[in-house]
Structures are given as structure tokens and as C-alpha cells.
Amino acid sequence: MSDNSDLQKIKAAAAALDYVQDGMVLGLGTGSTAAHFVRLLGDKVKKGCKIQGVPTSIATQELALSLQIPLLDIEKVTHIDVTIDGADEVDPQLRLIKGGGAALLREKLIAHASAHMVVIADEGKMVDILGKFPLPVEIIQFGVAITANKIFECLRATNCEGTDIQLRYKSDGTTPLVTDNGNFILDCHCIMIPDPIGLCAQLNAIPGVVENGIFPIFANTNRTLVLGTSEGAKVVELVS
Ligand code: 5RP
Numbered sequence: 001m002s003d004n005s006d007l008q009k010i011k012a013a014a015a016a017l018d019y020v021q022d023g024m025v026l027g028l029g030t031g032s033t034a035a036h037f038v039r040l041l042g043d044k045v046k047k048g049c050k051i052q053g054v055p056t057s058i059a060t061q062e063l064a065l066s067l068q069i070p071l072l073d074i075e076k077v078t079h080i081d082v083t084i085d086g087a088d089e090v091d092p093q094l095r096l097i098k099g100g101g102a103a104l105l106r107e108k109l110i111a112h113a114s115a116h117m118v119v120i121a122d123e124g125k126m127v128d129i130l131g132k133f134p135l136p137v138e139i140i141q142f143g144v145a146i147t148a149n150k151i152f153e154c155l156r157a158t159n160c161e162g163t164d165i166q167l168r169y170k171s172d173g174t175t176p177l178v179t180d181n182g183n184f185i186l187d188c189h190c191i192m193i194p195d196p197i198g199l200c201a202q203l204n205a206i207p208g209v210v211e212n213g214i215f216p217i218f219a220n221t222n223r224t225l226v227l228g229t230s231e232g233a234k235v236v237e238l239v240s
Pocket residue numbers: 029030031032033034085086087088097098099100101102103104107
């Protein structure tokens with residue numbers, strides 16, 4: 001990651017503060033861009049802004065608590081006003097790949113329950129076709145070989161250019177990474193995903209798959225992209 005891309009992430013995170021209003025319930029994303037946003041939100045809360053946060057991972061929960069951002073118990077939440085989160089890839093229709101930080105399941109659940117999702121990203125995340133970033137698929141720990149084989153068949157059936165699938169490991173390289181939900185992640189090197197909506201549906205129909213990192217446009221959630229660029233933040237709106 002270049003300094004420039006981090007600067008772009010900060011610009012996007014700062015511009016996303018425009019979507020925050022007193023009294024809102026906010027979904028708080030995961031990753032370095034979302035962490036910039038959470039830190040800026042912490043400053044706004046210190047200045048008196050009254051919001052309640054719903055974190056998408058244990059890491060974000062810990063960061064938000066360290067900044068004294070009030071958080072809601074997830075079991076008491078049914079509706080979220082705005083979720084602000086990063087992305088690994090964004091296509092021209094604002095469809096996403098997420099899950100590079102292994103938080104895709106909670107991120108998707110929370111974004112899907114939101115009236116509005118604001119995606120914050122640097123320019124390097126824009127692609128014409130999703131798939132260069134390995135697609136994360138969260139799976140249960142039982143029957144990994146069976147599930148991986150079904151996923152392989154699914155990638156082939158939906159004409160993905162690549163079909164290589166890797167179990168994600170922790171940084172030690174020997175222990176499989178376990179998500180906040182107690183599951184594994186398979187990273188699928190699709191290279192190009194010609195039919196993201198079809199692939200998303202087919203992956204989630206496999207019994208061992210819990211969720212995958214394709215974020216289609218959700219029917220009841222407006223989506224906005226706030227892209228950090230060298231010239232400032234650029235906003236692309238999509239109203240569903
Ligand atoms: C975590 C995610 C992140 O939003 C995604 O990986 C982008 O991360 P970063 O902002 O660090 O580039 O989906 O599961």
C-alpha cells in the first residue's frame with residue numbers, strides 16, 4: 001500500500017462524515033479505511049455528536065470502545081441508518097468484493113440491514129470486472145475438502161477465469177485463520193467473475209458455505225461510493 005493510497009483512504013473516510021447525523025444508528029465497517037473513519041467519528045463524538053455504533057468485527061468494536069463511541073448490543077438492533085465500510089474491489093455498478101479482513105459475514109449482515117451503505121475506498125479499488133482480488137468465502141470448519149470441491153465446481157459453472165482455491169492462514173503461515181464467527185475462509189482466485197450475482201447465489205447454496213464476499217446491490221439499501229482521489233473525494237450515488 002502506497003502512502004498515496006492511505007491518503008486517499010483518509011480523504012474518503014473524512015468525506016463520509018457528511019453522512020453522519022445526530023441520533024443515527026451507524027454500522028461501523030472493518031479494515032484500514034473503515035478504521036480511519038471510526039477514528040474521525042470518535043473525534044466527532046467527543047465534540048458532542050450523538051450516534052450509536054454497530055461494529056462489524058471484534059477489531060472494530062475494540063477500536064470504537066477505545067474512542068468512547070457508544071455501541072449498541074447487536075441483539076437489540078433491527079435497523080441501521082447508515083453503514084460506512086471499505087471494500088477490496090468496486091465495479092462500475094458499485095458491486096463489491098469484501099472480506100480481505102475476514103469480516104465479510106458480519107459486514108454483509110449489517111450492510112444488508114441498513115437503509116444506506118456508504119463505501120469508502122481509494123482509487124486502486126476500482127475495477128472493470130470483479131475477481132482479481134481473491135474472493136473470500138466463509139465456510140464451516142467441518143468438511144472443508146467437500147465444500148472446497150463444490151466451490152471449485154461453482155467457479156467453473158459460472159465461467160470464472162481462475163479456479164484456484166486457498167485456505168486462509170494466519171500471518172504465522174501454519175494456523176488456519178478463524179473468523180470472529182468461528183469459521184474458516186477460502187480465498188478463491190477467480191481472476192475474472194463474469195456473473196457476480198449468479199456466483200454469489202450459487203456459492204451460498206452450497207451447504208458448507210456460510211457467506212461469500214460478493215456484495216450485490218441490496219434491494220432496500222441505497223449505496224454510495226465515496227472514492228478518495230488525488231484531487232479529493234468523489235461521490236457516486238446509487239438509489240435503490
Ligand atoms: C474487511 C473488508 C475491508 O473493508 C476490505 O478488506 C478493505 O480493507 P482496507 O480498507 O484495509 O483496504 O472487507 O473484511
